[in-house]
Amino acid sequence: MLSLYFGLAIFCFIASVTPGPNNIILIIATHRAGLVGAIPVLLGICVGFSIMLACSGVVLGYLNQNIYVHNILAVVSLCFLLYVCYCIFKMNINDKLVDDDAKSKDFNFFTASLFQWINPKAWIICSAAAATYVKADMGYGSVFLTAFVMSILGCTPWLVLGSYLDQILNTTLKKSIFFKSMAVILLVTVLYSYLA
Numbered sequence: 001m002l003s004l005y006f007g008l009a010i011f012c013f014i015a016s017v018t019p020g021p022n023n024i025i026l027i028i029a030t031h032r033a034g035l036v037g038a039i040p041v042l043l044g045i046c047v048g049f050s051i052m053l054a055c056s057g058v059v060l061g062y063l064n065q066n067i068y069v070h071n072i073l074a075v076v077s078l079c080f081l082l083y084v085c086y087c088i089f090k091m092n093i094n095d096k097l098v099d100d101d102a103k104s105k106d107f108n109f110f111t112a113s114l115f116q117w118i119n120p121k122a123w124i125i126c127s128a129a130a131a132t133y134v135k136a137d138m139g140y141g142s143v144f145l146t147a148f149v150m151s152i153l154g155c156t157p158w159l160v161l162g163s164y165l166d167q168i169l170n171t172t173l174k175k176s177i178f179f180k181s182m183a184v185i186l187l188v189t190v191l192y193s194y195l196a
Contacts, residue, residue, distance in 0.1 A: 004133050004135060004138065005138075005142070005146055007132070007133050008129060008133035008134065008143070008146050008147070009146050009149075009150050010150075011125075011128070011129055011132070011133060012053070012125075012129070012146065012147045012150035012151055012154070013150040013151075013153055013154045014154070015121075015125040015129075015151075015154070016046075016049075016150060016151040016153070016154025016155050017153075017154035017155070017157065017158075019185065019189070020119075020121040020189060021081065021084065021115075021119050021120075021121060021186055021189070021190070022045045022049075022112075022115075022116075022119065022121070022122075022155065022158075023155065023158040024088065024182050024185070024186050025041065025045070025084070025107055025112065025115070026038065026041060026042060026045070026155055026158040026159050026162060027158055027159075027161055027162040027165065027182065028088065028091070028162065028179070028182075029041040029107055029162065030159050030160075030161075030162025030163050030165070031162045031163075031165045034163065035159065035160070035162075035163040038159055038162065038163075039159075040108055040109040040112075041107045041108065041109070041112045042112075042152070042155055042156070042159050043109055043112075044107070044108065044109035044110060044111065044112030044113040044115075045112045045113070045115070045116065045151070045155060046147075046148050046151040046152050046155060047109075047113050047148065048112060048113030048114060048115065048116035048117070048122075049116045049122055049125075049147060049151050050143075050144045050145075050147040050148040050151065051113075051116075051144065052116050052117060052122060052126055053125070053126050053129055053130075053134070053143060053144070053147045054134075054140040054141075054143040054144040054147065055140070056126040056127070056129065056130040056134060074194070076118060077118030077119070077120060078190070078194055080118050081118070081119075081120070081186070081190045082187070082190065084186065085183050085184075085186050085187040085190065086183075088179055088182055088183035088186065089179070089180055089183035089184075091179055120190065120194065121189070165178075
């Protein structure tokens with residue numbers, strides 16, 4: 001049993017540290033709200049993903065039996081992710097958060113947590129983990145805790161990267177190229193997830 005937890009821990013870390021929609025959202029959230037301001041987004045991503053992974057067997061079993069629900073989820077998630085790509089691409093690169101109204105339009109703990117349920121990378125990871133590492137007798141709590149700790153460790157470098165973005169990308173042109181590149185990379189990964 002210990003080898004399954006070890007394998008799950010390594011798998012969750014690698015899945016969290018590799019580029020994907022969550023990492024791009026973390027970079028942008030940190031750039032816009034600062035390191036401390038983006039911590040709720042980090043926690044939302046990690047909690048949402050961990051709950052999803054802990055429940056993956058039940059959820060994936062339901063979706064496999066209900067192809068109609070699966071197809072609706074796929075279309076909704078594709079549309080939302082395309083919208084996120086568009087927003088990143090069109091984002092005002094000098095736009096820092098200055099008021100509560102602006103903050104309400106960004107990701108927060110709740111929206112980042114819910115985002116996991118339409119994130120294709122999260123579904124792929126949960127499907128693979130459910131098939132390989134998550135067994136019925138492991139317990140939801142231990143799977144949640146393993147996924148949560150390892151996703152915090154995997155996502156934190158992206159949070160820190162976002163906090164140094166102004167120092168690394170010190171011109172408007174560099175920022176524009178970076179964010180437009182992130183939008184295109186996200187678009188390519190989203191389309192690849194759906195077309196592969």
